[in-house]
Amino acid sequence: MIEAKNVWKKYGDQVVLERINVSVQEGEFVTLVGASGCGKSTFLKMLLGTETPSEGELLMDGKQIRDEPDRDRGIVFQQYSVFPHMTVLENVMATKAFARKGLTGYLFGESRKAAREEALHMLEQVGLSQSRDKYPDALSGGMRQRLAIAQAFLAKPRILLLDEPFGALDPGIRLDMHALVLDLWKAYKMTVFMVTHDIKEGFYLGTRLWVFDKRRDDPHAPGRYGASITFDLPVGKIDHTTYQQIDDQLRPTPVPDPVFMEKQNA
Numbered sequence: 001m002i003e004a005k006n007v008w009k010k011y012g013d014q015v016v017l018e019r020i021n022v023s024v025q026e027g028e029f030v031t032l033v034g035a036s037g038c039g040k041s042t043f044l045k046m047l048l049g050t051e052t053p054s055e056g057e058l059l060m061d062g063k064q065i066r067d068e069p070d071r072d073r074g075i076v077f078q079q080y081s082v083f084p085h086m087t088v089l090e091n092v093m094a095t096k097a098f099a100r101k102g103l104t105g106y107l108f109g110e111s112r113k114a115a116r117e118e119a120l121h122m123l124e125q126v127g128l129s130q131s132r133d134k135y136p137d138a139l140s141g142g143m144r145q146r147l148a149i150a151q152a153f154l155a156k157p158r159i160l161l162l163d164e165p166f167g168a169l170d171p172g173i174r175l176d177m178h179a180l181v182l183d184l185w186k187a188y189k190m191t192v193f194m195v196t197h198d199i200k201e202g203f204y205l206g207t208r209l210w211v212f213d214k215r216r217d218d219p220h221a222p223g224r225y226g227a228s229i230t231f232d233l234p235v236g237k238i239d240h241t242t243y244q245q246i247d248d249q250l251r252p253t254p255v256p257d258p259v260f261m262e263k264q265n266a
């Protein structure tokens with residue numbers, strides 16, 4: 001479904017990504033991990049169509065990905081993106097209206113009734129039925145993110161891009177969100193790409209994990225080389241050594257603890 005053939009992305013002199021060669025089948029759940037600033041979001045933006053490769057080809061169903069977002073591709077960001085002046089139910093119904101008629105669309109009669117039914121069902125699935133008449137301001141962070149996820153799934157994109165969707169949430173709520181996203185992914189059978197900083201989350205959620213890292217580095221010219229995909233792993237088949245290797249690679253070099261060092265040297 002998605003194929004990257006020797007994709008490079010540069011901003012001016014800075015090479016962000018280089019030599020990306022991958023193919024993804026419909027229905028896969030790919031998690032993307034890597035050091036901050038190594039180009040994970042840039043890769044998602046190229047899939048979304050808001051950025052284009054500087055070199056190489058990024059294909060969907062064998063055709064160049066369109067350089068503007070469309071209904072085949074949806075995205076959820078770390079900071080929720082919902083309409084503050086609409087209630088929870090109106091927010092979710094708006095997704096249906098936009099999907100049908102474009103940004104100025106309104107729904108009437110039977111189609112409005114059907115959209116309402118569908119929206120109510122989705123709110124039930126994400127556990128927001130009780131809050132359907134509230135405005136986003138009155139929701140917790142986790143509830144707002146549920147709302148953003150409900151909107152994204154209701155639009156039924158073929159590809160769903162999740163850019164650290166749980167990054168701002170407490171660990172307990174993150175676990176609930178994992179279960180929610182896995183349930184919805186199974187029910188809606190879409191292809192998911194999810195950026196996360198949490199390698200455990202990457203292993204738990206995905207069917208496949210990509211590690212972005214630089215294969216080569218020039219300390220005098222940090223922008224000279226870009227990151228590529230250094231590990232492409234089927235999740236669930238990973239041995240402890242590989243896990244440790246990736247974990248070490250992603251962790252910043254620890255700063256020595258001065259008190260500990262003093263004791264060691266005493």
Ligand SMILES: Nc1ncnc2c1ncn2[C@@H]1O[C@H](COP(=O)(O)OP(=O)(O)OP(=O)(O)O)[C@@H](O)[C@H]1O
Nearest residue numbers: 011016034035036037038039040041042043195197
């Ligand atoms: N529009 C842009 N113009 C110039 N440079 C950009 C632009 N967008 C991203 N960059 C640069 O590209 C690099 C990769 O950014 P990107 O946001 O893709 O990294 P990331 O891996 O998602 O980081 P993080 O994990 O911190 O979100 C960064 O050095 C960033 O400054």
